[in-house]
């Protein structure tokens with residue numbers, strides 16, 4: 001079985017996840033599930049970045065020991081991901097023992113290869129990015145990615161990583177492997193940045209106590225980005241499980257926000273080259289989610305709380321909405337009216353009603369048992385053939401779009417099939433057939449039930465809870481661990497299957513109401529509004 005190792009970025013623990021973080025998690029989760037569905041041995045890693053200056057500062061503000069604070073926040077963040085039904089296999093916390101072991105071993109290896117030296121660093125530093133920002137990047141003395149956040153002047157003696165040595169090797173690698181950085185707009189940015197000249201960067205801090213000590217020099221801690229990037233090898237056993245590391249490394253995909261593509265497409269591969277470790281195959285920089293055109297951020301007070309939406313509607317409406325509405329490689333908008341519309345139209349009407357009316361008709365006309373199709377002449381029946389052929393085309397479209405992280409396109413293709421099945425009901429008017437042609441009625445209801453079995457599998461990567469509820473009402477197994485060519489082929493549904501006698505609506509209609517309760521002006525560490 002082929003493996004597929006994919007990761008999200010690890011998030012800072014000084015605030016709760018917002019809907020932009022949720023987009024990254026949900027998109028990566030959908031791809032992880034799609035790969036499992038189609039037969040891959042998937043390892044999906046995420047985690048928390050706990051050694052940052054912000055975490056230490058926030059813990060001091062709250063009067064808590066830093067470790068206690070990051071423990072609480074890591075728990076809270078994981079509970080949000082559980083609410084969204086994220087199926088990660090591993091979770092790396094950067095304060096964990098095994099990650100400390102990875103960092104120190106890796107640091108030593110890079111130092112032994114002559115790529116670490118001591119020097120002096122000074123510059124403008126954004127504590128939200130945990131990164132130095134060039135003078136010309138600043139907007140009114142503030143970080144370009146954190147409007148209103150003043151940068152600070154930092155001056156200290158540090159260890160440096162010889163990034164400049166990797167300028168040419170990086171360019172050669174990107175040229176030979178254009179798929180290494182996607183989408184193309186990010187690749188062009190990275191290539192231009194490398195060509196403008198790479199500077200060595202500081203990989204330690206002497207002003208901080210919170211962090212992973214530099215091996216052999218406890219007066220310094222390892223720079224939080226150097227530490228954070230290493231989570232991707234910690235998670236698959238770099239320091240403690242050679243068999244697992246050999247199995248899953250190199251990563252097949254790092255999914256990251258577009259603002260941190262540079263760390264993943266320059267620093268990270270250079271660090272790996274220096275340590276003699278294979279490079280990840282692909283880095284994908286996704287866009288941001290805006291609300292009414294503004295970037296969401298805690299400081300702007302317009303953050304949407306994904307956990308609150310999941311509490312009210314379950315995980316699937318938000319999962320569907322974000323992946324359908326936000327093209328993953330570009331920026332998108334979170335707008336409440338569109339959420340309500342997508343919920344009622346796509347989920348409630350197109351999908352939910354198709355299931356409900358099909359199950360009701362099987363109960364009404366065939367005593368709840370899926371009838372035997374009688375299709376001696378199906379080849380000549382255009383309606384049947386176009387439905388069956390479209391199921392196969394949908395399988396092919398999913399393969400293309402999921403692998404390209406074009407989740408919106410994948411959903412468009414799946415919903416075309418949903419729409420075709422709805423049209424099939426109208427074309428065949430089962431309520432009339434019941435009086436005129438029972439054999440034909442049996443074929444039509446079989447086709448609808450089989451379409452729904454397929455749709456349950458098609459939608460599973462994006463809306464897994466709904467897929468389970470569909471399969472349960474259809475009384476078919478949800479086969480999501482490989483065997484895809486058979487599972488996705490038309491005709492697997494056994495005639496005689498006894499569906500539920502009491503269909504339950506998947507998505508009861510919601511009325512457009514105020515979205516205020518899902519926006520948080522600010523929120524404390526326990527998730528309560530303040």
Ligand SMILES: [Zn+2]
Nearest residue numbers: 126129143146
């Ligand atoms: Zn910043």
